[in-house]
Amino acid sequence: MFIAFVTVLLAAANAAFPLIWQILIDQAIGGSVDQVITAVFVVLFMVRVVPFVYLLKTRFLNRYEFNTRLQLFKHVLRLSVPFHKDKESTKVLLEANKGVSAATGLLRMFLQGDIIADIPVAVFAFWYIGAHSIVALLVLVIFLVAFWMLSYWLGQKIAKVEEEYNEVDNEVSAREREVVQQIEMVKLHCAESQEERWFRVSAQKVLELDNRKVAYHTWFQLMASLAHVLPFCIALLIFLPEVTKGTLTVGTLIALQIYATMAVGPVGYLASMYHEIKANAAKIKPALQLLEQQPTVTESNAPVEMKPLRHEICFKDIAFQYPGADKPVLCGISLTVAAGEKVAVVGKTGSGKTTLARLLVRFYDPDHGLVTMDGTDLRQLSFDSLYRQISYVTQEVPIFSGTIGENVRYGLPDCGNDHVMVACVNASADFAFQQKQGLQTLVGELGEKLSGGERQRLALARIFLRHPSVLILDEATSALDQMTEREVQTAFDRLLQMNGGTTMVVIAHRITTVKNADRIFVMDKGRIEDYGTHEELLGRCNLYQELCRGMTE
Template identity: 30%
Template sequence: MPTQPTISLRAAAHGRDGGVRTGAATSIWRFRSYLLPYRWRFVVMLVVSLLGIGASILVPLVTRRVIDGPIAQSDRPGLYALGAVAVVVGVVEALLMFIRRWIVSKATLGVETDIRVQMYAKLQQLPLAFHSRWASGQLLSRITSDLSVIRRFLGFGLVFLLVNVLQIIVVVAILVHLYWPLGLVVVASTVPVTWVSLRTQRVYTKLSRQVQDQGGDVASSVEEMAHAHRVIKSFGRADHVFTGFDRRSVRLHDTAVERVRVQSTFWTFLEVIPSVTLIIVLALGALAVAQDRVTLGTLVAFTTLMVSLVWPVTSLGFLLSMTQDAMTAADRIAEVFDAEITITDGDVELDDVRGELVFEGVAFRFPDADTDVLHDIDLRLAPGETVALVGATGSGKTIFTNLVARLWDVTGGRITLDGVDVRDLRLDRLRQLVATAFEDPVLFSMSARENIALGRPDATDEEIAEAVDVAQAQFVHELPFGLDTRIGEQGMSLSGGQRQRLALARAVLAKPAVLVLDDTLSALDIHTEALVEEALQRVLVGVTGIVVAHRASTVLLADRVALLQDGTITHVGTHNELLDTVPAYRELLSAEYDPSGELLEVAS
């Protein structure tokens, strides 16, 4: 199956073709580039569909010849010949239908897969600012249900919308040619159909968008429940959560029912018009035959062609509804492709890394915020030096650490690694050089080995074992299948401390030039923490480290300490220097802290 090339970071910032969304119809047209690898299949599909229509139109005309010729003239050989032609035409029509369905299935499934892959790639490239604003259920509904809506439209709706409209035009032209008074009756019946279609379109489009958005809200509720079921159960809030889900589900139900009401009214109207038109045609046609103004064969052919229009006309409601759903789905997907990638790739490949990390006048402000979270930060970490970052809760320590790997970008100043602005480095290279272990670790539904080796999938068993020992994560050997045991989604089958130790092992195994530990030891008991810290002291040799710390024992891992207050670093020095000279630092670590006493307690 042909595949699309991976979208570049810059091109993806404004969608696949760099355009700007101007409406639902424009959105679905934007995905035309995904159709190009399959264009010949779509062309063949359209040609086959047209041939199928031609065969269906040919049958009534053959019937006319049979009635006015062999039957009227008692010509048995002619009857057999024309009957054989009718059978052949019917078989050909069935064969063409099979070919069309086979070709369209392969083409539309390929398009759906290509868009899904590119959409996933775009989601990977979008910054944290985007993901912090979007509910995961909304993204999930776009990459699954919305893409399925587009696939069904491309495979059925688009083809039959074009083919049915063409069939209506061709058949109406033939009807006018067969007997123009009755043909004008058929033409007049298209006026109310067109009028109702235009009136219904706007209302249905609005309701369709609401249904798809509300479906995303329901998906978000289910996902939140699945991830937070332990919290929900522990606080006895199952009824409260259920009430919220029920409210969203009822709202989705009511909107969907309203959409069905609009849809059903439209479809009913489209059912009535052809039926009324057919009755009028039969009455006027019978009168014309009685007056010898038209032959019986012509009337039979006329009514047969009229009946063949019933499906194209009545299906217009369904096809137009499908078109509106597809355009709404394309608009929702285009919102993801249109999202701006603010963290763009650099082009510098840094070799022979020493690990000198410098913050120069760094500032950071969240998008749409009025004030800086961080400002005027100046800090230099020498190669191989470890600095502990200490600050009150909410002081910005996590944001500070996220800036190093460009999970967020600075909004002022710059951060350099060996003299090179991190924004100029290739992102994949930067994130090979900088490894981060988070306070709230994220694990994947894969084996413990795969989770640990996420940053270095080519790591040997010996290197994985060493990382496990450093993180004091030997519990993995006690799992049912050891390192090959699959960990449940989000690692919920493990304790908080176990998840943190696996995340720490993952960061250590990456062997980075800069190791960032965002309060990674907070969930460990004091004895396990002491063992991990002892191992980290060996690991941090030759590695530039930033350690977010709340405990004095963790601070002792660092060569220096940086105190973060009011969004900036106010003091830098050794632990003992700050303990002696900075009251705010003593308050954070407790004024009664006794380094020797705590170490003796740990050792015991």
């Protein structure tokens, strides 16, 4: 509101500015000096107000950029796992953030240009010039049309080259990041020179496009500065003869020259805006596309709170195919796991074990059939309560850069060190507080300073902190030596007794991990081939016998 008020005030002051000069110059030529001094004060006042308005606008823009980035980040967090798996979401988010900066830049230009205030000033300027000479008015209009057409043509060229540039530049940046992340692989394959060659060729393309881009921008800048100066000169050429004849005062000539510049102002400014929009559209597009994405796995409008599991988990006639895949991964899966039961899922690689677990944690929803907990469809449960009751640990343990303590209490920031330490002891992760800096020990980027077994034990410690009523371990202990795995198993057996009995689904390739399960499900090509105890299956299931022969002890 205040910005609008000051803008109107400045517009009025701007419109009157050349008239003030006209009067002052004519009066100064006539010998009066007092009003010249007053005018200097007016100018000083305006110069002081402008930075203040700039401050307000910049604060507004910073807030806008902050809010937009926050909205974008919240939106990305809301998107479902399939989006993140399919679309390299970190790259998408980086591109989108570039788009937010570009959009803020445009808004900054729009606000700082004072276009709203400049348009009425330009209308007044046209009227003033027209009142003195129709020819001058016509020349100015023709000049503006030509200027606008040239800007439009350059804008099209710039948009095309910017789009190409962004595409190649984003590709190069993404590959650069990937190469650095996979540095061990690069070194082991002596691929440094191969990567360097690739970079040289791609960066050369970026450079060429950048040069073309700069050339177009320079042409535009040249045009824009001419648009600023030429009207001033045109007015001089048209009106100077009248001053010589004595039909026009020097003050009026100067006022007409300033008005000619002001008349062109908004058009020049709009052309610059158009030029900037065209130049930034390619950057803004990914942000808009990202905002158009909607979560595919959504929470019910009236979500039900999930209580600790009391009866059973049911898969009823499940069929599932990954988005974009050409054949189903799971077909006709029906199985029940009783509360407090420990079941194992085994099967050849690619048989669909992990996919089954992903449906249970709602990373995906089945295409056909139902997954229920205590009779309630998973789709009815609130995400919050579902993930409070269910924990899923995989072979690849996600670790954030930060301390060991932060990683164990991830999602439970208020959890005290005592609880974290007990969880670490239970998960055989004593190494965590045996370090010199204890739980404050830094784990490096993505936990690179931890061994595979240490990472898995931290993931297990997270479980002991959460006490879920359903626990899915997907190759979660595969990186542990057998002695440590036995210790962790004993700790899990204790966990099974807590909370009135934790239900466990264990997916593993190691026979020692699965053979003590109450029931073992054998999967083959997306179906349940058989199920029973270790002994029962050894006696009758060929596939299980085959798997056992191949399984590591």
